Amino acid sequence: MSNSAQDWINQWQALSQRYWDGWKTQGVMPPAGFGKADANAPWQAGLDQWAQLFGKGNSQSDLVDRVTANAKSYVALMQSMLNTSVGQDGGGSAAAWTEAVRNGFNIPGMDASLWNNPLGTNFRDMAGQGAKGFEQMMAEFGRGAGPFKQEMLAGLGMPAFGLAREHQERWQQLGSAMVEYQEQTNRYNTLILKSSQQGFERFQSKLAEREEPGRQLDSVRAVYDLWIDAAEEAYAEIALSDEFRTVYAAMVNAQMRVRSLMQTEVEQQTRQLGMPTRTELKGVEKSVQELRRHLKASREASAADMAGEIAALRAEVDALKQQVAQSAPAAAPRPAAAAVNPPEAAKPAAAAKKTKR
């Protein structure tokens, strides 16, 4: 080992110690077994303990979880890159750095099926709470059914007999739909994995462009941002492909078929227990909406009728007022003084004239 490489390692270990010392001042302890000379202790371990400082149930705990999850990836990436730097003195190739980034995303303890697949990891982290129950159930199904798929499919195609035949056919449909959903999900996941791989390839070419003097990246954040650009570009290309469009729709449609058949099963059970079913409720909701529309239309129509009627009555009153006003002087010509103090009979017409619209 050259002196400069040894110097770098010494320096790196000293810096790593400072990193952990920084955490210790905040009450976060390094992982068990961490010694002064251990530069390989996973830096992201500090983040878990940082998150625990908030406890659960804190109003910002979702945000803390999200920050922690992403900062862990970032810190692991940071550490992986620094480990790669040992002895390279800025001379590492784009391929070597790409490998460092790839390794940075493979955090020990993570689901091995997501190894080298940061986009897949991202999607799993993103899944909303509402989706988890269903996804977990399907994952369990996949694990259980996977090894027996052929036998299961053969069983699902068997004819049904006797009293329970209708029920059996429904269960067979549900089983087939679940298998279909698994298959479509696998097709989708294959494309996501492909996107991750192409992301690394793009990243490598983007890095190669940075080999020109003066264009080198000099911070982990800059490397990280370049990786994000590459990953998004690769994903966008796949997500806008005809293949993705078909696979995506097939996966969503397959999931909807499973959900729909499960709803039917739940309805079977609730009906037998004398509870209202979703179908019945939908029928009521549809009727309510139709009544609502009808009521609004009737109100508007009657308001329009009323307005028309009022307008017609006003016109009639106006016409009558005009008639009265025109006929009154002709019927009884008065002396000039009478106009100053009109007789009682003439007063309503005069009053009406004042309020004429």
Next chain:
Amino acid sequence: MGPIRIEPQKALDEALKLQQKLSAGAQTLRSLDPVTFGVTPKEAVYKDDKVTLYRFRGERPATTKTPLLICYALVNTPYMVDLQDDRSMVKNLLALGQDVYLIDWGYPDGSDKYLNLDDYINGYLRRCVEFLRKSHSVDAINLLGICQGGAFSLCFSAIYPEKIKNLVTMVTPVDFHTPDNMLSHWVRELDVDLFVDTLGNIPADLMNYCYLTLKPMRLNQQKYIGLVDILDNKTELENFLRMEKWIFDSPDQAGEAFRQFIKDFYQGNKLLKGGLQIGDKSVDLKNVRAPVLNIFAEQDHLVPPAASRALKDVVGSSDYSQIAFKGGHIGIYVSSRAQREVPPAIHDWLAKRS
């Protein structure tokens, strides 16, 4: 020479800085008040089921005779236009003298599952417009449609051209089949009937998940790494959380309206191609006769600029203008540039046509 040259000391500085920010965040995050939005005083002037028509109150009376009605999308809440004191399109429009109204569509529940586009456009929207025509004693109002609300406003202006004096559309999709429209691409082969029949109303979480997957690494990862940078700044953190709340505090989508919107707009592209029916009314954009101002965002990943630009060639109005804003779908409301540029542009354009 290699592509990366990171000095160990600089890298450690980065790590320590991250650590310090996280440490400061432990204090800041605990000291935050609950996030609120919608800052300009307003009063509910009309209600129709869950729909509320609000009138905003400026610091001085409006100087315009014709009211300006903002018609927002059904997705997300409309408070993006009045997010906070220094990021409020509404406040800026009021300051310029506009009389601003806003339709809040509310949060549909199971009983609203069968609301369709006829209910929304020929029903709620029309009745809000009627209310304003009557209360302001005007024949026609100014309408400002945003995103999906812009598509609704175009439909409305085509069906009832006599009721619209001026139409402003913002980040509004017209051509749903441009090659860069990822959302449209994904739903093209979707069995929408099965989807809606199964889910009923479309859950907001599902919609948000779908939006996040348009740019998964940027929106679900890079954004939160960026958040670490502001963990020690209470004001910026509150701004971030306010935006975060707006993004995820979303209404479910009424199933039937969603079904029709996906089938006719996203899959059939009927707003552009023709053949669109809203209830018993046909929509032909050639019937839009009011002056039109079409504002779109150049970096919009939800409604690509080309999807909005298409309006120019299909609208019937002889007075058409467009503005390309340098920003994204959300930045057009909340960025500092937007505060400086968008409300004055709308106000000036309307003033010339008052």
